[in-house]
Amino acid sequence: MKASLAVFNSIINTLLEDEKSNHVAQFVPSEELFDRIDLDLRDEPISMDSLKEVLQDVVLKAPRTATPAFFNQLFGGRNDKAILGDLLAVLLNNSMYTYKAAGPMIGVEKVVLRKVNDIIGWDENAGGTFASGGSMTNFMGMLMARDAKDQTVKHSGVSSKMIVYTSAQSHYSTPKNAAFSGIGRDQVRNVPVDDQGCMSITALEEMIQKDITAGDTPTLINATAGTTVLGAFDHVDSIADIAHKYNIWLHVDGAYCGSVIFSKKYSSLLKGLHKVDSFSLNAHKMMGTPLTCSLLMVKNKKHLHDSFSNDANYLYQTDHDEFNLGKTSLQCGRRNDALKFWTLWKSVGSRGLEAMVDKQFSLADIARDYVRSHPDYQDYSIDNSISVCFNYKGIPARDLCTQLYEHSKLLVGYGTFNEDEFVRLVTINANNDKDIILDFFKTLESFVSNNTSIFKTGVFQEK
Ligand SMILES: *Cc1c(COP(=O)(O)O)cnc(C)c1O
Numbered sequence: 001m002k003a004s005l006a007v008f009n010s011i012i013n014t015l016l017e018d019e020k021s022n023h024v025a026q027f028v029p030s031e032e033l034f035d036r037i038d039l040d041l042r043d044e045p046i047s048m049d050s051l052k053e054v055l056q057d058v059v060l061k062a063p064r065t066a067t068p069a070f071f072n073q074l075f076g077g078r079n080d081k082a083i084l085g086d087l088l089a090v091l092l093n094n095s096m097y098t099y100k101a102a103g104p105m106i107g108v109e110k111v112v113l114r115k116v117n118d119i120i121g122w123d124e125n126a127g128g129t130f131a132s133g134g135s136m137t138n139f140m141g142m143l144m145a146r147d148a149k150d151q152t153v154k155h156s157g158v159s160s161k162m163i164v165y166t167s168a169q170s171h172y173s174t175p176k177n178a179a180f181s182g183i184g185r186d187q188v189r190n191v192p193v194d195d196q197g198c199m200s201i202t203a204l205e206e207m208i209q210k211d212i213t214a215g216d217t218p219t220l221i222n223a224t225a226g227t228t229v230l231g232a233f234d235h236v237d238s239i240a241d242i243a244h245k246y247n248i249w250l251h252v253d254g255a256y257c258g259s260v261i262f263s264k265k266y267s268s269l270l271k272g273l274h275k276v277d278s279f280s281l282n283a284h285k286m287m288g289t290p291l292t293c294s295l296l297m298v299k300n301k302k303h304l305h306d307s308f309s310n311d312a313n314y315l316y317q318t319d320h321d322e323f324n325l326g327k328t329s330l331q332c333g334r335r336n337d338a339l340k341f342w343t344l345w346k347s348v349g350s351r352g353l354e355a356m357v358d359k360q361f362s363l364a365d366i367a368r369d370y371v372r373s374h375p376d377y378q379d380y381s382i383d384n385s386i387s388v389c390f391n392y393k394g395i396p397a398r399d400l401c402t403q404l405y406e407h408s409k410l411l412v413g414y415g416t417f418n419e420d421e422f423v424r425l426v427t428i429n430a431n432n433d434k435d436i437i438l439d440f441f442k443t444l445e446s447f448v449s450n451n452t453s454i455f456k457t458g459v460f461q462e463k
Helices: 002-021 030-036 048-061 080-092 104-120 134-149 173-180 201-213 236-245 258-262 302-308 338-373 397-406 434-450
Strands: 127-131 162-167 188-191 217-224 249-254 278-282 294-298 377-379 387-392 411-417 420-426
Touching (some): 080 338, 104 294, 127 302, 134 173, 134 302, 173 188, 201 236, 217 236, 387 434, 397 411, 397 434
Parallel strands (some): 249 278
Antiparallel strands (some): 387 420
16 A cells, blocks of 8 residues: 555656646547557556556646646636545545444534535524535435425326426536436426526516416426526525425525535525525535535435435444435445545635635636726626636637647637627636736737637637
8 A cells, every 4th residue: 555655646746746837738639549648458467667657647648627727617726635635535435324334424424514504594404415426416406306296206206297497508417317317308498598697587487387287297496506607696586486486396506606605795696595495516616625526405304315215224234314324315335525525624614615715706807807808808708707708809719719728728618608609717716816817818819829820810800
């Protein structure tokens, strides 16, 4: 073990050193991957030196998600305290189903969930769990909604049309989960959004009434806290009123920006959250923990037991259900994802979490101000979002993003809203500062001016 840990230290030190000068890993085209790196598996073992060499090669060529040039997805950065917790979780390799197998780690998970419930404003009836990602916590929310509406489904299967409402801007996990749950993709209504990317309340209510008239069963409203492209917050407070009026389960998908609950200033974006039935949030997004760290919060924990508990004599042999967390989880064997978040939280305190959220919004304000005050940019952003959306000199966003990637300059992605396609800069790395954001624009601008032949002057027109 010690020899392997020494190799680990050596490779990581090489990586950290290399990252200082190379923010983007050397681009390896997918068609050349298997020629450029020795990934082949053979019959014979290799020496530790050879193993170290090949591991280092793979590590150095892997995309660098922690550097000041990574803005591609809804995560980024490297939080050393969270990593410390996660490395310990790997070494300990506890499984979170029973107190017998996880001991104090059960307490770690329970404390994190209880604290989040306190922040939401839920009492001791509330519960929660961790799952392997935001898609899965949303899935659990959908299953609880289905079972709360009809207790017979889990035994005899879906027999009526159960309808799910989610905004046209919501994450693709909702239709996918509708397929998994037996509800069916065709039963998902895409509620139109307003010009700020938020679910239209009037359209939602009209759709619900129409489905009731048709004899179908409205079952779940999925609201989004931070839509994947624009970073928009659905109006949870008003949606909750509709959900109560028609007795429909309300889940808030906060995978991207649910962590605003940690900020006094920005938690107002989730006004009314205490009124919902379930809420998911990814600490591996705004809180910067390693992937994955996905929390599912439930106002009444009885629904977790109703949908997910199963007796198993070979597993639950000691202790109370309250400490055998397998009774409320989707998986059986389950990784300890709580420890990394707990280690971070313990180290920086709730104030530290708040500062991370506030920092991300202030970096977004800096980026939005830059875009709005420079005439070569066209702005597509909404306010109060950590996704900054723009085009530069009329260059098609997908060309710009692809060229920046293939030339190892910046990793940034693009998105669409209505008819527009644009670059989406995500300021989710709380370790970044103002200069890094301004450097992003400088890098992009000088890349374009040095590569006019790639982009063809013809497309350099104002939209
Ligand atoms: C990222 C994201 C998800 C999915 O979370 P994973 O952990 O990637 O499965 C769901 N909803 C929204 C809004 C997201 O941004």
